[in-house]
Amino acid sequence: MLADVERSAREPEEFGWFVFELDGEPAGCVSFRRSSEKNRIAEAGRFVVAPRFRGRRVGVEAARLFQRHVLRELGFHRIEVQVYGFNARAVAHAERAGYVREGVKRRAYLKGGVWQDAVLFALLEEDLDG
Numbered sequence: 001m002l003a004d005v006e007r008s009a010r011e012p013e014e015f016g017w018f019v020f021e022l023d024g025e026p027a028g029c030v031s032f033r034r035s036s037e038k039n040r041i042a043e044a045g046r047f048v049v050a051p052r053f054r055g056r057r058v059g060v061e062a063a064r065l066f067q068r069h070v071l072r073e074l075g076f077h078r079i080e081v082q083v084y085g086f087n088a089r090a091v092a093h094a095e096r097a098g099y100v101r102e103g104v105k106r107r108a109y110l111k112g113g114v115w116q117d118a119v120l121f122a123l124l125e126e127d128l129d130g
Contacts, residue, residue: 020062027053040077063097085117
């Protein structure tokens, strides 16, 4: 993780880690990496909310702040997110955060010896509310 943080400092438009806080305490994190320079696409991932902050919409608010930063301040055109199809909590979070479901990547990832689907989501600036 330290290498990722150092890379984020060296290449802030290419790769980034964001830690979000609530009442001065770290509440979670999210990362992004540029997946297409030409098309200004960022891939978001590693979204985590600390257990004690779950259930209070902290993750949704953090995701929306992250989206605005990546699209408006960093100038990306599109954010893409992939979550395991079996992860109902992650799918619900992506939908609550405003990501638009675009499809399913069938049997895309091998996890625990079983092929799993990935649900594909994306967000464009015009999808942002407010």
